[in-house]
Amino acid sequence: MTVAISHLDLLEAEAIHIFREAAAQFRKPVLMYSIGKDSTVLLHLARKAFYPQKPPFPLLHIDTTWKFREMIAFRDKTVRDFGLDLITYVNKDGVERNVNPFDFSPSVYTDVMKTAALKQALDIHGFDAAFGGARRDEEASRAKERVFSFRSAGHRWDPRKQRPEMWRLLNGRLGAGETVRVFPLSNWTERDIWRYIQREELDIVPLYLAAPRPTVERNGQLLVVDDDRLPLLPGETPLVQNVRFRTLGCYPLTAAVKSTAADLDSVVEETLTAKTSERQGRLIDHDQSGAMEKKKQEGYF
């Protein structure tokens, strides 16, 4: 008789398989750690893949300097608890030019503090492979993404240079100047991420749980006033409301949702029956049409 393995077990095994293939084939991999729920799952799977060893690669966090403070505290605790190596990288040039989410458009800000920073960090350390938590279900332009996504020199993503992937065979042989992004969560959905966090009882940043937080409403989006760097517009007074986040990023660019789901089980329940997809909370995506695809070609994942 055949015993059916649950879909989460299969997704987990597939991710572990991908981690091991990449670690065996690439010279110097790194795990792009963004502290959010996808990164949390990614890191957990990396630990599983190499148990009882530690993951044979460091974590890389691109710090835009505008992350929620609770994210940074969570990051540091995670690294300590699991005894991991963390590299944090800030685009100093961007900081010097005071590139911030208020005086610059979201796309310029993201380009400098995230995309350029990531490329710099990968180049400085000479990483030939970077694990990321991207999923194919996130957005139309990602539906065709490979598990091993190749980047030519300058980190450019060329749809025509992507390699066909067949069966479970992952070909990681690099051509001159090539690097690769590796996506172990390719076949996961947003719902799977939550189900898995619940099943594995993973710790997540408390911002995912509803709590009373000071908020202001702008363009129909709820922003949380994380620190005194958020310039209040005339007439704005922060209003304390019960909110949580479905996705985490830079606080001035990440919208909260009103919610009373204050523990993980309620968040999962709310998410599994949610009516809007998560990227609606990510303000940069509304910036221009086809935005993600362009960003990807430029190296934003």
Add this chain to the structure above:
Amino acid sequence: MTAIASARRNVPAPGSPTTSPAAHVQASGGSVVARTNPRPAAVSRSTTSARELNGILRLLTCGSVDDGKSTLIGRLLFDASDLYDDQRATIERSRLAGTSGLPDFSLLVDGLAAEREQGITIDIAWRYFDTEKRRFVVIDSPGHEQYTRNMASGASHADVAIMLVDARSGIKKQTLRHAAILDLMGVRRVVLAVNKMDLVDFAQGKFTAIADEFAKLTTRFGFTEAIAIPVAAVTGDNIARQSENMPWYTGPTLLGYLDGLPSRITQATGQFRMPVQTVLRDGLDFRGLAGTVASGNVCVGDRIVDVLSGRSSRVLRIATMGRDLEIARTGQAVAIQLEHDLDISRGAVLSGAGPQPVAANALDVRFVWLAEDGFDPKASYLLRTATDLVPIAKLNISALLDLETLQTTPASRCAMNDIALAGIELGRAVAVDPFADQPETGSFMVVNTLTGASVAGGVILEARAAESPIAISATGFVVTRATLAAGLCSDLGDNAADRAEFERRTVELVRLFGAAGTAVSFDI
């Protein structure tokens, strides 16, 4: 649907009223992690939303342009009711905007900008939906002749294929091509969706004629099951809902049929095979062979063979983080510790006591050429098996398969999208199986040594063990004169200078092995 939150635990109402932002920031800054609360044991896990689905089915869709493939996929996503409101709103808007009064479901399967401009899909897209029972992965690949490679790579992942035809035009030349590619890539189940039945007045005769022709066509291949279902993707007839317009049809709906199918993974009940990906160590006590069970299963205590070295041992421990397992099944990723450390590394394929993989130096294969540049007899290629990568010494293309006639014609070259038969000789042995016996360890890719590009992907028809010049005795590894002549010294002839060089290399080899502390005997 039961709300888990209320079923589980009474959560204290969120926060006592917090008045000042400053006070809040302090409060939340204090707690660094959100903990998962331990679940009361008594709570049932069977609530709809928290359930784990019963496996994954990968579904390939193929059809010619305008047969309604995008519409069908959109409809499947829509009917499986896993959509978000914003997506539903898009569909509703399209209904109002159009002139036909029908919604445009294909909007749910939008592609890349470059492809939108060309108005054609040129790659494989992956989409996901759930039914009550299981996860579905839709692999959307184009059906054009010039995209044989995309369809073939899509098919390599598929448990089942939906072949789409327009009820008005029926089976086309394309349909035969598609069936042939599916068969080559090991898809064993196919469904013919006869679409746009609304445009032929839901006529039974139309459907039966097409279904009969399909039945005839599919007997030419190795499918274990091939059925036809009359549908109308736009209206949803026989997709998730039994069609009232076709009372004469008593078979399953498309989704109903798919929901009941086994996946490749549950079918992979053959011999135990686990390609070793890497070796995990923990101090001196643990050396785990890490990999994913490709087929069959293995228990603690089972005898394990490594066909490349010809050695065997027993399973001492099956480790995963959190807990050890008694049995590892198909699809599970584990680390296996053996009773006796066999010094096995990446590339080995662990097998059980039954039929072994072949330690092969020569293969007969069939592949689809994927690269834009055709086969170049002067280029250097590598063979990528499950976890091994071996230089190809010789690649001899013998014939090309014509997908329209299913005849082969002799050839020595091949170009993109060609299906070729070839013989491959390898620089050293790899552990593989014939695809027909063990698909999971019977497939491969050909890699361009220089660029790294994946230039071909295919299946092994026959694997032959060249007589091994390396003898393995009970005491271990023995290097003979023949071993050296076949490899290390193959460039040397029979003159005095070459014999001296042979001598020198042998002595050097003995010295190196000795220095490395490796027990190797020389029988020269």
